[in-house]
Amino acid sequence: MDGYLSAVVFYVFAAITVLSGAMVALSSRLIYAAFSLLLTFFGVAGLYIFLGADFIAATQVLIYVGGILILLLFGVMLTHRIYDFKILSTRVQFVPSVIVVGCTFALLLAVIFGTRWQMVKEAPPEYTAATIGKLLMTTYLLPFEAVSVLLLVALIGAATLARRDLTSGEES
Amino acid sequence: MQALAQYLIQTFGLPVPLSVLSPLLGFMGGVVVLTAIAVQAMYLIWLERKVAAHMQDRLGPMLVGGWHGWAQSLADGIKLLLKEDIVPAAADRPLFLLAPLVVFVGSFAAFVCLPFGDRVIISDLNVGIFYIIAVTSFVVIGIIMAGWGSNNKWALFGAMRSAAQIVSYEIPVGLSLLAAVMAAGSLSMQEIVAAQDGGIHRWFAFRNPFLFVAFVIYFLASLSEVNRTPFDIPEAESELVAGYHTEYSGMRFSFFFLAEYANMFAVAAIAATLFLGGWQAPWGGGAPIFGVIWVIAKAHFLVFVQMWLRWTLPRLRVDQLMYIGWKVLTPFAFACIVGTGAWMLVFKQG
Numbered sequence: 001m002d003g004y005l006s007a008v009v010f011y012v013f014a015a016i017t018v019l020s021g022a023m024v025a026l027s028s029r030l031i032y033a034a035f036s037l038l039l040t041f042f043g044v045a046g047l048y049i050f051l052g053a054d055f056i057a058a059t060q061v062l063i064y065v066g067g068i069l070i071l072l073l074f075g076v077m078l079t080h081r082i083y084d085f086k087i088l089s090t091r092v093q094f095v096p097s098v099i100v101v102g103c104t105f106a107l108l109l110a111v112i113f114g115t116r117w118q119m120v121k122e123a124p125p126e127y128t129a130a131t132i133g134k135l136l137m138t139t140y141l142l143p144f145e146a147v148s149v150l151l152l153v154a155l156i157g158a159a160t161l162a163r164r165d166l167t168s169g170e171e172s
Numbered sequence: 173m174q175a176l177a178q179y180l181i182q183t184f185g186l187p188v189p190l191s192v193l194s195p196l197l198g199f200m201g202g203v204v205v206l207t208a209i210a211v212q213a214m215y216l217i218w219l220e221r222k223v224a225a226h227m228q229d230r231l232g233p234m235l236v237g238g239w240h241g242w243a244q245s246l247a248d249g250i251k252l253l254l255k256e257d258i259v260p261a262a263a264d265r266p267l268f269l270l271a272p273l274v275v276f277v278g279s280f281a282a283f284v285c286l287p288f289g290d291r292v293i294i295s296d297l298n299v300g301i302f303y304i305i306a307v308t309s310f311v312v313i314g315i316i317m318a319g320w321g322s323n324n325k326w327a328l329f330g331a332m333r334s335a336a337q338i339v340s341y342e343i344p345v346g347l348s349l350l351a352a353v354m355a356a357g358s359l360s361m362q363e364i365v366a367a368q369d370g371g372i373h374r375w376f377a378f379r380n381p382f383l384f385v386a387f388v389i390y391f392l393a394s395l396s397e398v399n400r401t402p403f404d405i406p407e408a409e410s411e412l413v414a415g416y417h418t419e420y421s422g423m424r425f426s427f428f429f430l431a432e433y434a435n436m437f438a439v440a441a442i443a444a445t446l447f448l449g450g451w452q453a454p455w456g457g458g459a460p461i462f463g464v465i466w467v468i469a470k471a472h473f474l475v476f477v478q479m480w481l482r483w484t485l486p487r488l489r490v491d492q493l494m495y496i497g498w499k500v501l502t503p504f505a506f507a508c509i510v511g512t513g514a515w516m517l518v519f520k521q522g
Contacts, residue, residue: 031264031267031320035267035313035317038274038310038313054297054298054299054303055298055299055302058299058302058303058305058306059302059306061306061307061309062302062305062306062309065306065309065310065313066306066309066312066339066342067309067339069313070309070312070313070316070335070339073313073316073320073335074332074335077320077328077332127298128298128299129298129299129302129359
């Protein structure tokens with residue numbers, strides 16, 4: 001009963017993710033594609049919970065829905081005229097893209113069927129947040145610090161790019 | 173609900189298996205929360221009108237229902253339900269129709285992790301408070317959806333302002349909550365409450381000066397998250413008509429209204445849980461039923477302060493809002509985290 005129910009829940013989340021992902025790719029209106037991403041992120045978060053990674057799931061929703069998706073929507077709204085409802089995505093270079101996508105798909109299939117998947121029998125750790133925190137502060141301290149320096153660089157770069165050019169600004 | 177189900181089975185010897193009772197209680201909890209949100213939103217609207225009126229030396233609604241116009245919100249609610257649901261001809265129909273639901277789901281989902289008593293919580297997730305911060309970001313998406321879908325410049329301006337504001341203020345909110353989480357050593361709401369056991373001096377707001385500042389920062393930043401004065405520029409009536417819900421009417425408008433008042437209560441309840449001892453009495457402990465009363469009383473006191481501020485302070489300008497968010501609240505929240513950590517190291521107390 002329990003396994004049956006969890007299978008149903010898994011397929012529901014998988015269907016949400018895949019269908020909304022298809023919406024993102026196929027929708028001709030850019031704004032619909034952006035809003036479809038909401039469902040994709042939601043579905044992926046559901047799959048994370050299914051894997052017992054509740055902390056990752058909450059992070060996924062917080063970062064992607066609360067941050068990146070909003071930035072995307074801002075980008076869509078601000079880069080075009082605000083009342084232009086027909087922001088359409090167009091199809092260019094149909095044949096090369098089909099070839100590239102086909103190759104990627106074949107590669108992914110090869111990896112999926114080539115990997116020997118291991119079924120984890122033991123229960124996932126109960127307090128994922130504490131474990132992740134300890135690992136980040138011990139085993140993975142160097143990558144963690146490297147990523148934070150990278151983010152700092154990105155922040156400084158963004159601030160430099162966005163800053164008004166003071167020397168030329170005064171003349172004009 | 174698992175804990176409550178277990179408790180009921182053990183205490184009263186209910187002849188029901190745990191795997192049946194627990195989801196059943198969860199479902200019932202959802203229904204109860206939904207009803208409670210609707211009822212208390214009506215009550216809060218009445219309260220807001222009363223508080224506003226008395227602060228301005230008026231009486232407010234007095235006629236409907238007899239005693240101090242208590243049924244005014246009920247009458248308004250029925251009127252809203254009966255009104256026509258208008259969709260503007262030029263609106264983006266699917267987004268316009270979907271937006272109120274997304275907003276409402278976002279604020280409704282936060283109630284899953286709010287503890288109202290020792291065992292009275294729908295689900296005590298390990299990542300409790302983190303989950304709440306995460307799901308409330310759905311509200312922003314719904315607001316942008318409403319602003320874009322309405323095809324109205326006021327609505328779009330309101331939505332853009334709201335999104336920019338909520339995204340900016342999420343940072344001080346998260347950081348100030350982090351200070352309390354550090355002191356508790358857990359993200360789970362019930363464990364945070366348990367860490368404040370033992371009376372009013374053990375509550376995080378009064379535990380050390382840094383946590384008190386964190387409490388104030390959270391309260392101010394949460395005002396901005398729920399678009400309340402002095403941070404209500406997304407719905408500034410004098411410039412934007414009504415902000416992102418300008419074009420909405422009837423039932424869909426009332427969904428926005430419900431979500432707004434549910435959010436007010438939710439942020440107040442989060443503040444009460446993380447900083448004011450949650451469902452515990454000021455002298456420590458809390459009987460099963462009194463827990464619900466305590467947390468609601470604390471939250472409603474904070475909601476009253478929100479209303480009080482609304483009728484006391486003028487609205488900020490957009491640049492002042494960003495200044496306060498980024499240059500005042502965020503650095504102070506960082507200082508609170510460092511200070512709380514140092515305090516915990518020096519005084520060896522959790």
